[in-house]
Amino acid sequence: MAADTLPVLSGVLRDQRRSLAMWGLALAAVSAMYIGFYPAMGETSDIDAFVRNMPEGLVEAMGYDEMATPAGYLRSTVYGLLAPALLLVFAIGAGARLIAGQEEDGTLELELTSPVARTRLVFGRILALWVDVVILVAVVALATLALVTALDMELGADKILAAATGLLLLVLGFGTIALAVGAATGRRAYGLAVAAGLAVVAFMFDAIGPAIGVDWMTTVSPFSWYIEPNPLAEGVDPGGFALLAAVPVVAAVLGLLTFDRRDLMV
Amino acid sequence: MTEVVIRTDGLVKDYGDVRALAGLDLAVHRGEIFGFLGPNGAGKSTTIRVLLDLLRPTAGRAEVLGVAPRDGGAELRARIGYLPGELAMTGRKTSGELLAHMARLRGGQGGDRIATLAGRFGLDLDRPIRGLSKGNKQKVGVVQAFMHDPELLILDEPSSGLDPLLQREFLDLVTEARDRGATVFMSSHVLSEVQEIASRVAIIRSGEIVDVNDVRTLRNRAGQIVEMRFAERVTSERFTSLPNVEDVTVESWSENGTDGASLSCLLHGEPDALLKAAADYRVVHWSAQDRELEDLFLDFYRVPAAELVTEEVADGGR
Ligand SMILES: Nc1ncnc2c1ncn2[C@@H]1O[C@H](COP(=O)(O)OP(=O)(O)OP(=O)(O)O)[C@@H](O)[C@H]1O
Ligand SMILES: [Mg+2]
Numbered sequence: 001m002a003a004d005t006l007p008v009l010s011g012v013l014r015d016q017r018r019s020l021a022m023w024g025l026a027l028a029a030v031s032a033m034y035i036g037f038y039p040a041m042g043e044t045s046d047i048d049a050f051v052r053n054m055p056e057g058l059v060e061a062m063g064y065d066e067m068a069t070p071a072g073y074l075r076s077t078v079y080g081l082l083a084p085a086l087l088l089v090f091a092i093g094a095g096a097r098l099i100a101g102q103e104e105d106g107t108l109e110l111e112l113t114s115p116v117a118r119t120r121l122v123f124g125r126i127l128a129l130w131v132d133v134v135i136l137v138a139v140v141a142l143a144t145l146a147l148v149t150a151l152d153m154e155l156g157a158d159k160i161l162a163a164a165t166g167l168l169l170l171v172l173g174f175g176t177i178a179l180a181v182g183a184a185t186g187r188r189a190y191g192l193a194v195a196a197g198l199a200v201v202a203f204m205f206d207a208i209g210p211a212i213g214v215d216w217m218t219t220v221s222p223f224s225w226y227i228e229p230n231p232l233a234e235g236v237d238p239g240g241f242a243l244l245a246a247v248p249v250v251a252a253v254l255g256l257l258t259f260d261r262r263d264l265m266v
Numbered sequence: 267m268t269e270v271v272i273r274t275d276g277l278v279k280d281y282g283d284v285r286a287l288a289g290l291d292l293a294v295h296r297g298e299i300f301g302f303l304g305p306n307g308a309g310k311s312t313t314i315r316v317l318l319d320l321l322r323p324t325a326g327r328a329e330v331l332g333v334a335p336r337d338g339g340a341e342l343r344a345r346i347g348y349l350p351g352e353l354a355m356t357g358r359k360t361s362g363e364l365l366a367h368m369a370r371l372r373g374g375q376g377g378d379r380i381a382t383l384a385g386r387f388g389l390d391l392d393r394p395i396r397g398l399s400k401g402n403k404q405k406v407g408v409v410q411a412f413m414h415d416p417e418l419l420i421l422d423e424p425s426s427g428l429d430p431l432l433q434r435e436f437l438d439l440v441t442e443a444r445d446r447g448a449t450v451f452m453s454s455h456v457l458s459e460v461q462e463i464a465s466r467v468a469i470i471r472s473g474e475i476v477d478v479n480d481v482r483t484l485r486n487r488a489g490q491i492v493e494m495r496f497a498e499r500v501t502s503e504r505f506t507s508l509p510n511v512e513d514v515t516v517e518s519w520s521e522n523g524t525d526g527a528s529l530s531c532l533l534h535g536e537p538d539a540l541l542k543a544a545a546d547y548r549v550v551h552w553s554a555q556d557r558e559l560e561d562l563f564l565d566f567y568r569v570p571a572a573e574l575v576t577e578e579v580a581d582g583g584r
Contacts (some may be wrong), residue, residue: 002374115344262322
């Protein structure tokens, strides 16, 4: 890493430290709360009754048919829903703000006119976003590991690591898309809209595709690349994870190239 | 031969359909303080943003320290100190932290001068940026522009928000930089802000330079208002024909049985002829006041935009 990327990276991280700490606490709390609820599941038949009354397709789509196993339960609560949703809100928001938001409010001007190349400014910000996401996903994974161990649930650390890796790649992808669209257009709203729109479509395709028997929906959905088959049960799916990993890299390159070419309206 | 530090040739910049710069020609020499003056929306900030490679020219060319801003890149910007026209700073971090960050981006350059400069402007480095007043934010901007002792300073309306005392301090800082050999390019709406220190000024209107002059010539052109009282009657014809004298008015008066006259006129350049003519009479009072350059300036500003358009149409029709 070039020497001038480092101060950019550390500057962004310093600005974010408070909000990152809050997000970390919230994610740890939510993860722990849901996982901690697992032992109560076996004792009551409420969930069973609840699930039995739901349409079969939806039950499968949400993974509720596997709710009785730790892997199934974690998939349908924390890893398939809450953690991705919260992390995507964070990453897309931060991604759109880091270039486009700061360009719109003018706070990027001093860095842009300092002796740091434009590509380094973007690269430093991409790295900062990635570091943020790594930290937050690690929080979720560690909370999971702690609770799973404490509650003596049948779930291997390797499976947790696999799911966390998939989650990380998924969130990096959409966060970097938000940053790249912002870098290409200078509009925070475009970054937010494109990344959030794609994320919602990916989630819907993964949920609806199997229910209505349309295969291509899961083939193109990054959410399916992450969660089908369930990494908490099956471990890493190399094909899906490779596709997931390509998204942030491609988005990053496009963001770097487009930002270097256009007028900056700080 | 003087070295040209900033040069633009036929620089054009469009924002969509809006033509902000319409063929701007500019040459700033090494070691001078150059005032860049024009009304709101004239294109001052746009020009400056091209020089810093925030904007790319639509047509024409810009050169800073011998290279096009885009080709010069980060290395070129290392030699420039820039004060933005509208400095946006937010967040919890203190001004000291922000300035330390700017120094890190410059590879540590200037970090050791932060405290001195902040002290000079009475800037509290421990206060969070977001609570700072406009003037205090402007101080942060000034410190970060000057701290690494750059060879070229590009300042966009630098003294806006500073009180008169700090404006003076700021002007001192600029002249010190010039004395060390730096070149200073500063924009402003008003001549009075730069006339004391600038050697030359360019006047920009609607994206074009309408005049470039050294300040002495401008001042000369602005002239002096001379007023005299005589203890006897004088005729205005005696003065109207004098060289360097314009707008002569003579008023006669009588007071306590004495007749007298008051004369006022506009004097450009040498007062010799006027003084010699006045010496024919008994002068009881005399005053000569530099006409505000601002007045001259307003002459440039006032030319209505509609007139410019018709000029262009007429040109095109030929
Ligand atoms: N981002 C933009 N999009 C569209 N038009 C713009 C933009 N920025 C400036 N302009 C237009 O370009 C012209 C020149 O603006 P510029 O900001 O360079 O003027 P200025 O001389 O700096 O004015 P001021 O004294 O108010 O700072 C104006 O007509 C302005 O409306
Ligand atoms: Mg301006």
